[in-house]
Amino acid sequence: xxxxxxxxxxxxxxxxxxxxxxxxxxxxxxxxxxxxxxxxxxxxxxxxxxxxxxxxxxxxxxxxxxxxxxxxxxxxxxxxxxxxxxxxxxxxxxxxxxxxxxxxxxxxxxxxxxxxxxxxxxxxxxxxxxxxxxxxxxxxxxxxxxxxxxxxxxxxxxxxxxxxxxxxxxxxxxxxxxxxxxxxxxxxxxxxxxxxxxxxxxxxxxxxxxxxxxxxxxx
Numbered sequence: 001x002x003x004x005x006x007x008x009x010x011x012x013x014x015x016x017x018x019x020x021x022x023x024x025x026x027x028x029x030x031x032x033x034x035x036x037x038x039x040x041x042x043x044x045x046x047x048x049x050x051x052x053x054x055x056x057x058x059x060x061x062x063x064x065x066x067x068x069x070x071x072x073x074x075x076x077x078x079x080x081x082x083x084x085x086x087x088x089x090x091x092x093x094x095x096x097x098x099x100x101x102x103x104x105x106x107x108x109x110x111x112x113x114x115x116x117x118x119x120x121x122x123x124x125x126x127x128x129x130x131x132x133x134x135x136x137x138x139x140x141x142x143x144x145x146x147x148x149x150x151x152x153x154x155x156x157x158x159x160x161x162x163x164x165x166x167x168x169x170x171x172x173x174x175x176x177x178x179x180x181x182x183x184x185x186x187x188x189x190x191x192x193x194x195x196x197x198x199x200x201x202x203x204x205x206x207x208x209x210x211x212x213x214x215x216x217x218x219x
Contacts, residue, residue, distance in 0.1 A: 018038075033072065034070075080210060090155070117176075136156070
């Protein structure tokens with residue numbers, strides 16, 4: 001029996017490992033990503049490692065320069081602002097359609113995720129951001145426009161990585177829970193106008209809170 005993982009799975013593992021290290025701060029903007037070292041550490045040849053790095057370059061996580069190799073891209077306020085500007089367009093687009101056509105079981109799924117967020121007793125930003133992405137991901141993943149949904153998934157992943165240093169204060173955390181509840185109520189009622197208003201407020205509030213921190217941290 002062949003116990004070696006299929007190559008695509010091992011490439012995905014490398015991709016996830018690099019993103020996790022960037023999110024955790026183990027890898028910082030400007031740090032070198034040496035192909036030979038990554039290949040040895042993850043049991044891959046250099047070709048799939050280069051492929052993963054090219055993929056990450058396309059998604060904005062890595063810079064690749066001729067004769068200098070790959071390095072972690074430095075996140076800045078401009079990067080995060082660009083992500084939010086696109087999300088501010090996509091989220092209302094998804095939500096307006098979802099308010100009209102969502103099946104009850106999808107709303108139940110969102111309620112369950114919201115319950116998990118509410119039950120978190122201690123701050124765990126990685127877990128919170130994962131659950132928050134899952135909450136909004138129910139809406140995006142079930143939209144008929146799969147191209148837009150794929151773009152949203154990439155943007156949310158990028159936001160979670162680039163904004164990993166930023167914190168969510170108690171006041172904003174409470175506001176997020178309240179806005180999620182308001183959104184669910186509007187979706188249950190099929191109230192497109194209300195759902196649109198809530199999601200615009202929700203995304204805008206997150207951007208304001210992150211912007212304030214970025215200024216304080218000198219992004």
